Amino acid sequence: MQSISFDRAADVYDDTRGFPPGIVDLVADSAAAALPPGARVVDVGIGTGRTARPLLARGFHVTGVDLSPKMMRRLLETLPAGSPRPALVEGDAGWLPLAAQSFDAAISVHVFHLIARWRQALAEVRRVLKPGGVFLTGYEWRPEDSPPQVMFEKWREIVGSKRATTHEGPGVRDFEDVKKELFAMGAEVDEWSVGEWATTRTLARHIETIEHRTWSATWDIPDDFFAQCLAELRAWAVNEFGSLDREFTTPRRFIWQRFRWP
Secondary structure, three states, X not given: OOOOOOHHHOOOHHHHHOXXXXXXXXXXXXXHHHOOOOOEXXXXXXXXXXXXXXXXXXXXXXXXEEOOHHHHHHXXXXXXXXXXXXXXXXXXXXXXXXXXXXXXXXXXXXXXXXXXXXXXXXXXXXXXXXXXXXXXXXXEEOOOOOHHHHHHHHHHHHHHHOOOOOOOOOOOOOHHHHHHHHHHOOOEEXXXXXXXXXXXXXXXXXHHHHHOOOOHHXXXXXXXXXXHHHHHHHHHHHHHHOOOOOEEEEEEEEEEEEEEOO
């Protein structure tokens, strides 16, 4: 398993992973309240700056690390004129090219499932934090039994049953695995949700996000094999839910987790 660079997604990332209006400020204000004022923050997997841009606007000093130079170029291209700029470093989270105990806080959103040596990356986060520093992680929540979640799990099942190789090999994990590892490292955590919204989409639209290879879990599947899996998923969805034109509304919210070491 190798860590995943998002070069191929740089031009569409913000359009496919954005928050609805108003949620960005709620998430950013909540993060700002959880961090030391004016802190030096390292954003692990800064990408196009979805998390970093609002923190910069709120007076934080941000250094970003990412495997993808194209994503970081996109960040700089989309910063408003006159905005503070982050320091950017191309590198792997498993070997952060940063000095020990040099940051007040670290932050990472939707990244650790993409990192091959994720335990080593967590140790690196701990290394670069000053004593008393905090590690803030976040993710979007939706019910496990919601159609998009069930459909994506079915997709993984179909691909796995046919023995395809994807980047989600034996090292795949969820947010609970990361939390358990940080507990084993002696961290304490507090957790809270920020904002609530809902998305209404047809089954066909959910399948399109897979067909268009929106998510990194679809990127390394060969085209001919991909088409077979997609046809099987469509047939399963019709049998499970009915017409692909049927709409479902899915509730969502954002979850922050703040880890600290006593």
